[in-house]
Amino acid sequence: MILSIFIFIAGLFIGYVYGKHVGLTLGQEKGKSEMPLLLRQQSLEQGYCTLCNELIPCINQNQNSNNRQEGGLDGKFQSSS
Amino acid sequence: MWHEISSFISTALSVFFCAVAIKLSDDYLDRAIDELTGHKNWAHKLGNGTMLYAMLMLIIAAGLNATVSLPLFLSSYIIGMFHDLKQTFPSRLTGLQESCVVLLIGIAIFTWQMMLFALLYIFAIQLIDDCIDYKLDDMAGYRNFAHKLGVVESLLLAGLAIISAFAIDEASFAPVLSGTIVFFLGMYYEEAL
Numbered sequence: 434m435i436l437s438i439f440i441f442i443a444g445l446f447i448g449y450v451y452g453k454h455v456g457l458t459l460g461q462e463k464g465k466s467e468m469p470l471l472l473r474q475q476s477l478e479q480g481y482c483t484l485c486n487e488l489i490p491c492i493n494q495n496q497n498s499n500n501r502q503e504g505g506l507d508g509k510f511q512s513s514s
Numbered sequence: 515m516w517h518e519i520s521s522f523i524s525t526a527l528s529v530f531f532c533a534v535a536i537k538l539s540d541d542y543l544d545r546a547i548d549e550l551t552g553h554k555n556w557a558h559k560l561g562n563g564t565m566l567y568a569m570l571m572l573i574i575a576a577g578l579n580a581t582v583s584l585p586l587f588l589s590s591y592i593i594g595m596f597h598d599l600k601q602t603f604p605s606r607l608t609g610l611q612e613s614c615v616v617l618l619i620g621i622a623i624f625t626w627q628m629m630l631f632a633l634l635y636i637f638a639i640q641l642i643d644d645c646i647d648y649k650l651d652d653m654a655g656y657r658n659f660a661h662k663l664g665v666v667e668s669l670l671l672a673g674l675a676i677i678s679a680f681a682i683d684e685a686s687f688a689p690v691l692s693g694t695i696v697f698f699l700g701m702y703y704e705e706a707l
Binding site for chain 2: 446450
């Protein structure tokens with residue numbers, strides 16, 4: 434009886450610790466992959482870098498290139514139509 | 515029948531007095547930290563006599579049942595050292611070395627079964643107490659077992675330790691648990707007043 438209770442709690446303990454460890458690792462990986470995109474999205478929306486509050490040329494360049502790309506696509510669509 | 519009842523009550527009372535001795539010693543050592551956090555403990559009420567009262571309580575506990583109460587006190591000393599394992603104490607020994615010496619003395623005087631029972635039991639009580647004091651210790655900036663291991667992990671480990679202690683000494687477990695429950699009820703009643 435005591436042994437079975439001990440094994441049950443030991444199983445719960447090992448399962449909880451392993452599950453928590455796996456969850457933390459997965460969460461960190463997900464966070465690492467999502468964070469750059471989130472920061473980039475916020476920076477683009479605000480027009481300046483979220484981290485250093487400065488207008489970064491690369492963001493503006495990216496914005497310009499994105500706008501150009503969109504314009505280009507529009508142009509293509511316009512020409513095709 | 516009467517012998518069993520008196521033995522149960524004397525062991526429970528012995529654990530109660532031992533718990534009071536541990537509480538008073540702990541309060542005396544933590545009086546400076548508790549003063550900073552604004553928490554009034556027994557050392558502030560009893561002043562310099564706190565350690566003397568602790569000794570008195572331990573003598574009463576030892577008189578009632580030395581084979582149960584003294585291993586519990588030694589175990590609480592060892593468990594209390596877990597947070598300062600690398601710190602050097604006035605004996606010129608580190609916390610880990612002092613713990614080992616106290617453990618060996620405990621095994622030599624009492625049996626290793628009794629010391630193991632006491633160590634597991636005190637470890638379980640410490641883990642549960644740390645979970646209860648989680649927020650209070652967090653405010654004081656002190657990292658206890660619940661902070662280091664996690665609350666659920668601490669409670670599950672406490673459960674494992676309690677069951678192991680029960681398996682080692684079934685006869686002593688019930689009176690020891692009764693004495694501990696009476697002590698904690700008294701402590702929370704005193705805090706509620």
